[in-house]
Amino acid sequence: LLPEATVKRLPLYLRALADAGDQQQATISSEELAAHAGVNAAQVRKDLSYLGSYGTRGIGYDTGLLRQHLRHELGLEKEYNVALVGAGNLGRALGHYRGFTERGFHVVAAFDTDPAKVGGFIEGTEVFSVRDLARVVKDRAITMALVATPAAVAQQVVDSLVEAGVTSVLNFAPAVLNVAPDISIRRVDLAVELQILSYYDSSRRHE
Amino acid sequence: LLPEATVKRLPLYLRALADAGDQQQATISSEELAAHAGVNAAQVRKDLSYLGSYGTRGIGYDTGLLRQHLRHELGLEKEYNVALVGAGNLGRALGHYRGFTERGFHVVAAFDTDPAKVGGFIEGTEVFSVRDLARVVKDRAITMALVATPAAVAQQVVDSLVEAGVTSVLNFAPAVLNVAPDISIRRVDLAVELQILSYYDSSRRHE
Ligand SMILES: NC(=O)c1ccc[n+]([C@@H]2O[C@H](COP(=O)([O-])OP(=O)(O)OC[C@H]3O[C@@H](n4cnc5c(N)ncnc54)[C@H](O)[C@@H]3O)[C@@H](O)[C@H]2O)c1
Numbered sequence: 001l002l003p004e005a006t007v008k009r010l011p012l013y014l015r016a017l018a019d020a021g022d023q024q025q026a027t028i029s030s031e032e033l034a035a036h037a038g039v040n041a042a043q044v045r046k047d048l049s050y051l052g053s054y055g056t057r058g059i060g061y062d063t064g065l066l067r068q069h070l071r072h073e074l075g076l077e078k079e080y081n082v083a084l085v086g087a088g089n090l091g092r093a094l095g096h097y098r099g100f101t102e103r104g105f106h107v108v109a110a111f112d113t114d115p116a117k118v119g120g121f122i123e124g125t126e127v128f129s130v131r132d133l134a135r136v137v138k139d140r141a142i143t144m145a146l147v148a149t150p151a152a153v154a155q156q157v158v159d160s161l162v163e164a165g166v167t168s169v170l171n172f173a174p175a176v177l178n179v180a181p182d183i184s185i186r187r188v189d190l191a192v193e194l195q196i197l198s199y200y201d202s203s204r205r206h207e
Numbered sequence: 208l209l210p211e212a213t214v215k216r217l218p219l220y221l222r223a224l225a226d227a228g229d230q231q232q233a234t235i236s237s238e239e240l241a242a243h244a245g246v247n248a249a250q251v252r253k254d255l256s257y258l259g260s261y262g263t264r265g266i267g268y269d270t271g272l273l274r275q276h277l278r279h280e281l282g283l284e285k286e287y288n289v290a291l292v293g294a295g296n297l298g299r300a301l302g303h304y305r306g307f308t309e310r311g312f313h314v315v316a317a318f319d320t321d322p323a324k325v326g327g328f329i330e331g332t333e334v335f336s337v338r339d340l341a342r343v344v345k346d347r348a349i350t351m352a353l354v355a356t357p358a359a360v361a362q363q364v365v366d367s368l369v370e371a372g373v374t375s376v377l378n379f380a381p382a383v384l385n386v387a388p389d390i391s392i393r394r395v396d397l398a399v400e401l402q403i404l405s406y407y408d409s410s411r412r413h414e
């Protein structure tokens with residue numbers, strides 16, 4: 001496995017390549033890649049050496065080849081069917097987001113407990129009852145899930161997702177979830193992000 | 208300044224204390240704090256030693272005192288007035304989120320360029336025209352902003368926010384933004400989160 005800090009930067013290099021591709025560039029320098037990831041050029045060269053990708057001094061990296069390497073390393077040749085659990089405020093926004101589909105992550109089913117939401121649609125995706133979760137996850141070969149439910153039910157939701165065959169979870173609920181070691185779980189905690197900004201703001205004030 | 212990895216964990220220790228407070232605990236162990244932050248107990252003790260917080264062997268940390276230390280270090284005694292720029296799908300979800308207000312981050316104004324949205328409200332917060340941004344940011348002493356606009360306009364939006372006096376930005380648009388060194392900017396990129404999950408999924412398959 002690559003170091004997590006490296007893994008987090010690979011998608012940013014991919015985005016830099018997409019921008020370079022728009023301008024029909026044949027090569028891209030480590031400096032240009034570095035600007036997209038907020039690191040220095042030496043870190044870029046180190047990250048890419050893990051993939052066996054080496055640039056040419058003074059010219060940089062072949063954009064086509066590097067893109068292929070990065071997509072392979074990130075497992076992006078595969079498309080993913082994604083479940084959205086919780087069709088509330090945040091869930092509806094996630095269901096509308098075209099950025100997921102563009103990158104091969106297709107929200108193919110949503111789930112909720114609220115009878116007023118079940119049977120509805122978010123941007124063409126049907127909202128099922130959470131009672132149908134196991135059947136729909138298996139029928140639609142869903143392996144990834146976005147959890148946008150209240151924190152109090154997040155653990156039981158993740159347990160039923162894992163039981164049904166989901167192996168990757170992006171959790172938005174402010175709760176620490178326990179999963180088996182072979183399940184990948186990432187957490188986005190927006191309140192924590194603002195508290196981190198507050199730390200840097202307060203350090204500026206006390207300088 | 209503390210190491211960034213430490214700064215990211217402090218809000219998680221604060222959340223652990225909130226949970227412990229609900230159960231009327233007078234002390235909390237480093238193991239319990241570690242479980243909330245996904246690290247080991249030694250890392251917790253190291254992080255807290257930066258704040259001059261030391262637990263008692265076998266008993267742990269005084270919950271009241273530690274909470275005060277953490278809130279002070281994170282600058283949370285201050286309340287923040289926050290601007291929301293972009294009142295679209297994501298912006299509306301962010302405007303509804305009670306988790307911000309509960310922690311002292313108050314969304315006091317929203318901004319958009321779409322005439323159909325201007326003059327409307329998100330959960331009691333008025334949506335202004337982006338032309339009024341400088342005036343409203345100053346009038347309402349706004350120092351923090353959530354940017355939920357398309358990527359193409361994110362840089363110009365941040366420039367006008369900074370000019371009006373905002374010093375901290377949480378950016379959701381998939382764009383690399385340039386700001387002066389005294390401005391704090393954090394980025395949440397949900398598509399990158401899914402690509403990271405895809406990396407770990409693909410490494411599992413190739414084991
Ligand atoms: N809205 C935001 O911008 C935002 C920001 C950060 C974090 N979050 C977190 O995301 C989660 C969702 O937030 P929200 O604002 O969308 O809340 P919400 O109340 O609008 O939506 C939650 C949805 O989950 C559904 N639900 C409840 N129990 C369920 C279960 N067992 N299975 C499936 N669905 C269930 C509810 O019926 C509701 O539709 C919360 O944990 C919140 O803390 C939200």
Ligand SMILES: NC(=O)c1ccc[n+]([C@@H]2O[C@H](COP(=O)([O-])OP(=O)(O)OC[C@H]3O[C@@H](n4cnc5c(N)ncnc54)[C@H](O)[C@@H]3O)[C@@H](O)[C@H]2O)c1
Binds near residue numbers: 324355357381396
């Ligand atoms: N919806 C999601 O779940 C989600 C997830 C990840 C990232 N994002 C990112 O967040 C941003 C917003 O996404 P969305 O789904 O809400 O899009 P959206 O199109 O629904 O909303 C964007 C809003 O920004 C407004 N806007 C455009 N130019 C503006 C300007 N100069 N000043 C102020 N407002 C302006 C538009 O009128 C619109 O209301 C995008 O950059 C998107 O890539 C969204």
